[in-house]
Amino acid sequence: MEMTAIVLLVVFFALLVLSVPVSFAIGLATLATMVMSMDMTPAVTTMAQRMAGGLNSFALLAIPFFVLSGQIMGRGGIAKRLIECAMALIGALPGGLALVNVVSCMLFGAISGSAVAATSAIGSFMLPEMKKAGYDENFSAAVTAAASTTGLLIPPSNILIVYAIASGGVSIAALFMAGYLPGILVGLALMVICFIHAKRKGYATSARLPVKVVVEKVLAAVPSLFLIVLVIGGIIGGIFTATEAGAIAVFYSMLLSIGIYREVKWAEFPQLLLKAAETTSIVLLLIAASTAMSWLLSFENIPQTFSQFLLELSDNPIVILLLINLVLIVVGAFLDMTPAVLIFTPIFLPVAMQLGMSPLQFGIMMVLNLSIGLCSPPVGAVLFVTCAIAKTKLERIIKPLLPLYIAMFVVLMLVTYVPWISEVVPNMLGL
Template sequence: MGIALLIGSFILLILLRFPIALAMLLSSFITGLYLGVDLSALIQRMVGGLNSFSLLAIPFFILAGEIMNEGGISRRLINLSQVLIGKIRGGLAMVNVTASTFFGGISGSAVADTSSVGSVLIPMMRKKGYHKDYAVSVTVSSAAQGVMIPPSHNMIIYSMAAGGVSVGALFMGGLVPGLLLGLALLVITYIIAAKRNYPKGERIPAKDIPRIIGEGLLGLFTAVIIIGGIVSGFFTATESAAIGALYAFFITFFVYRDIPFSRLNVILQNTFNTLAMVLFLIASSSAFGWLLALLKVPTIVTEFLLSFSPNDYVTLLLIVFILLLLGTVMDMAPLILIATPILLPVATAAGMDPVHFGVVLILSLSIGLITPPVGTCLFVGCAIGKVSIEKTSKALVPFYITMVLVLILITFVPDIVLFLPEFIGR
């Protein structure tokens, strides 16, 4: 009855359009009252969920992304991508994918990627003769791919939910799958562009190429600082995030100088708004997760899924299917916090490494970002492109298939994920 009350009240509140964090909090208190749990224990769990040093990296990652987003980095990364790959058939679409890969390595946010890169490239693609639904499809699918490229605050959330899995190992584990997915999206983008005979990209004047490359690399060096500091062991994830944010501040306001210093107030306000939502979500999920453990939900789910089939591959397919299904109805961050304590024991019992599971989890849920009815990136992209969700969803089918194929590949070939973490010694 306790499980039914906890899960049922949560689903009911979601259907009543309560914010997810508030729905988790209210369902936790309702269930706690029913079970006779001291409510002060729930409060302590909420506070304890935020008492983690690794969570300090999240505000710095968000701040660095906001600074670079406001400071014109997306335009410079688009220009850099045009120099690298923009000359071939469908070049502007392939620039879109490449720019999202670069931007994902700075912001770690698929929604920020969609709004920043999409606001520039979707109208540009339309002027060059690309169909609206194709332009939006390329933008949102490549933006979802960007959350795999480190740094990613979603991986920090997973690290906390999984009980302290190495953030550095997760970053390195997501790098190769993220690049592999980007390459796969480039292939499907080119195939569709060639089939529809979309135009080649414009040639960049030779005299502008050194400046474009220099400006683009300056922005990308933010990700190099963060990843390099963690991998080398010279910085912790939190220290790397802080130094990355400081570097982003310096490059934006003293090198690029596209925006006045007064915009810093807007940047900080956006950062604090995002951070408040993330921390409230973590606190609420800590209480919710504690009640799940108290009611032995992870144990029940583990026993059920493992009894479904003795074959570990079938179990892993079930996990992936559940994550894909859940990703269509809930945002990524709350799902990481809810699904990790339930499905991680199942995955490890099936022989999956926690780092491997984390990368599979993030990729599965990133597909949900472009899947109706709750695809956040899909909504943003359709709003920018002024095209219906129904039409875009049909155009997204080849991209869905591509992303799912890559997901299955990394699920059943763990070395793709674990090679780099093992190479650097975790």
């Protein structure tokens, strides 16, 4: 077993160093380890079976639908209306533009279900505006990177669907509801940091808008925000499943972006389909390869051995959960969220459950933890997208990111040790 783990890790990290895409690195490392344990033909056959089996899930059908709806809304003028709504409501507060950035990322991330989409859509508009208002461009980039991850907790969220599959059947509806309060807490924590930073730097505030204008801006954003009500309300009400909700989201986003706002032309739709297919294929390949690696780890009893090691390391639940979080933070800095969830859920979930943590709470804790990795070097996707938009270098935004990291980590600790935060909304709804 020790040799299996060593070969798997060495091949995997060697491939990452050689800049091999993560999905291929996972698949090739798994195959190489299988070949070491069995003949070539059985190894290849087993690998193919496990990859195909990993994709044989009805719940995964929701992912391409939500990806497509996010693509449509990203091009359909949704971001602009959400930003204007947030600006009308809180733009006059100290650090108003930074606060608007956070709120807009939360709202758009929740609608699109993608941190990268939120970074691109909101950052492309907000970063130039913040620069004009005198905000430090590195601080602005840091705020965008951190805030864009909140959409992974606030539903609909593709990564919560992946966790539901990896955990063996946690209710997607319950996970969606469980993500609301932690996601909002992360957003509020980031807003507190922005408020304090703005007061210290003396950034100028925006003029208060007349009530009539505020009402107009809010009403203009209502159709966009209604998507969340439509999707989540339908799932909670038992009207349709998460997969069917994805199809409804596509239909509604098309109606909104093409029919009402008219900012997406029918001629652009094939391009949006192609982009959504490309993104979906990347996600599904990651899922397939990660499922094969997860099976190999389980076959070699590595999760059970590691779980036993953690439980023998300490009998204090606080210490063990802290160790799990620290390991996941390191993992999140090097590995994409999807394979991280699929590979490490079977390892850490049994330990967490033995300590009295529900699968629901653990899922929210894990996604929040790995969200921090999305805006962490060396491979944080959101971080590099933000740097490209802000036209700044990675090393320049690390310092302004640190207070935001601390704020997110504080919320992570609250989610870890206070079950009520994750479970109160699902319990209220009887999920």
